[in-house]
Amino acid sequence: MSMADTGEPDIAAQLEAASTAQERFQIMYSVLRDRISMLVYPPGTQLSEEVLAGEFGISRSPLRKALQILEADGLLLSQQGIGTLVTDVDLNELAQVYQLRMEMNELTGRLSPADVDFRLAALFDTMRQRAEDLRVAPERQAFARLNIDFFHAFQQLTDNQPLRDVSEKLFYQTCRIWLTLIPSTNLSREVEIFCQEIFAITDAVAIGDIEAAAHIRRAHLSMGLKRLTSMKDAKDAPV
Amino acid sequence: MSMADTGEPDIAAQLEAASTAQERFQIMYSVLRDRISMLVYPPGTQLSEEVLAGEFGISRSPLRKALQILEADGLLLSQQGIGTLVTDVDLNELAQVYQLRMEMNELTGRLSPADVDFRLAALFDTMRQRAEDLRVAPERQAFARLNIDFFHAFQQLTDNQPLRDVSEKLFYQTCRIWLTLIPSTNLSREVEIFCQEIFAITDAVAIGDIEAAAHIRRAHLSMGLKRLTSMKDAKDAPV
DNA sequence: TCGTGATTACTTGTATACAAATATTTTGTT
DNA sequence: AACAAAATATTTGTATACAAGTAATCACGA
Incomplete structure (x- = not known):
């Protein structure tokens, strides 16, 4: 289920094993939300789409969906030319x-x-x-x-x-x-x-x-x- | 030209006038949510990404963001090979x-x-x-x-x-x-x-x-x- | 006529090249 | 040295070609 605290063994493998796009999205979404919540990515951290896509072994397109939903959730803020930053809680x-x-x-x-x-x-x-x-x-x-x-x-x-x-x-x-x-x-x-x-x-x-x-x-x-x-x-x- | 009968004058022009990507997203999101709510797209309606992108005068990429958020809201359901359908309320x-x-x-x-x-x-x-x-x-x-x-x-x-x-x-x-x-x-x-x-x-x-x-x-x-x-x-x- | 398999058409999903926006560095001038 | 402007690097945004999945169609045979 959630796990993925420090271990988080090879997300790329999990993604490859997933059969549908929805499953792949769910994995990426959960992993990223967990990392933000567990302060693996503290507020202010810049998440590079290219780097993340590389880590997950996919292209930017499917990754962006997860990032966009997280942005709608208020956990991220993406701006063209600047980057995707983890939001702070005021x-x-x-x-x-x-x-x-x-x-x-x-x-x-x-x-x-x-x-x-x-x-x-x-x-x-x-x-x-x-x-x-x-x-x-x-x-x-x-x-x-x-x-x-x-x-x-x-x-x-x-x-x-x-x-x-x-x-x-x-x-x-x-x-x-x-x-x-x-x-x-x-x-x-x-x-x-x-x-x-x-x-x-x-x-x-x-x-x-x-x-x-x-x-x-x-x-x-x-x-x-x-x-x-x-x-x-x-x-x-x-x- | 467009079938947007309820006011809604040329979305494509509005999108072109918008300066930032966030504004463009907001326009598309609002327009689509309104059409769904006003039953311009009744439950079960299939929304073609290509057709919508054509109407809005953009490519599928930015349109898909709006569709994905609407799917997260529970108003749409997208499935590969099938289409993007307006959900029903049970x-x-x-x-x-x-x-x-x-x-x-x-x-x-x-x-x-x-x-x-x-x-x-x-x-x-x-x-x-x-x-x-x-x-x-x-x-x-x-x-x-x-x-x-x-x-x-x-x-x-x-x-x-x-x-x-x-x-x-x-x-x-x-x-x-x-x-x-x-x-x-x-x-x-x-x-x-x-x-x-x-x-x-x-x-x-x-x-x-x-x-x-x-x-x-x-x-x-x-x-x-x-x-x-x-x-x-x-x-x-x-x- | 019915059934069945292959083919075709059409849809969303993914990869990728390029555009646009911003920040940084460099370079030239005073 | 200080400042400004231009070049450069880095980032997300957009367009597009193709892959993958599904459904409908067609062809063909029994």
């Missing part, structure tokens, strides 16, 4: 996206809540396990990876597909802010808070109370925004 | 989108409500005027056009940009359903209902009560969904 946009996500997460509990079957419960159990592992050995990459994977798990708590699509777009618009703002000194604290969130939500899911899970998620989004703004202020403050 | 998707829009419209009143200045009040006044004109002479095209324009006016009631973007995507995913389902016999009734909605919302906006406007909108979305499902049932019923 504080204003961050606050607006977070406010919207807070409200929409509540909808997860109200609109078409999924029934918690064995598979879903098992998924959240692995999340809990990964959180515990991370707490023992806090690490930036693993933290970011768990953040992304837990989001996708949470998504499965609703059967409303448009809600899923919209939530995903909003999530990826800002999720890299954590990696960009967390200094190594704060990592442990953030991991601890995130673990508490995962534990609480997993407990709620275990007893089938999706609405409770949604409210917990909302509360943590709210507090997360507050911490992010304070981090941002601390970073922007003069030395 | 009842399931319709219900999910409407449920989500109902909830999100409430957010319009809570998240960053815009302050109603003179310009905004004037805009809603023109909407009221157009509604009154439409009531006198109900017409399918004018109804659909007002539906789209009123949506954009309503959008301006919030300053939360992500909320605007998401709402717009959702709106265009289903708005053509009205034109596809309304038989000429029901047009007058729908126009009447729509006028009542516009009048009520305009009154609320006039006194600066955006939250009230949002609740009215939500109520009409809810009732609209009910009517749409009943229309759909009536249409699908055997003769």
